[in-house]
Amino acid sequence: MAHDQSTSLPKGPVLCETCKQAGQQVEMERYDPQAPANREHKHATHDTQLQTYRCPVCEETSLFKID
Template identity: 35%
Template sequence: MAKTYPTLPAGPVICPNCTESGNPIEMERDNLDVDYLAEQAPERGTEFQSYRCPDCEYVAVFRVR
């Protein structure tokens, strides 16, 4: 079963972990291994972007439309 990824939000990407603890932190664009992202593509032509929280190091991967 393929993993599904949420689409990239239009606004800032906020860390869900930090938000739960009452400290919403804006995540920064990350350079997750391009080969890893290519392997995760459910169909040809799908692009991904990853974001990392500068506070807790949480990484989120989004599908780009």
């Protein structure tokens, strides 16, 4: 399930918070910006630059603002 609120993209690896709570350290992967859900976020946020990341283990997605 994607997080609706976006935070600033961290410097360094993007770690999955869901897996972190389960005691694992899993690096998320950049998600396809052309996916329909990502296009909807882009239109909803107007000029804000966003990137979506997905966890390869639990498939959690997170949306980040690019500073």
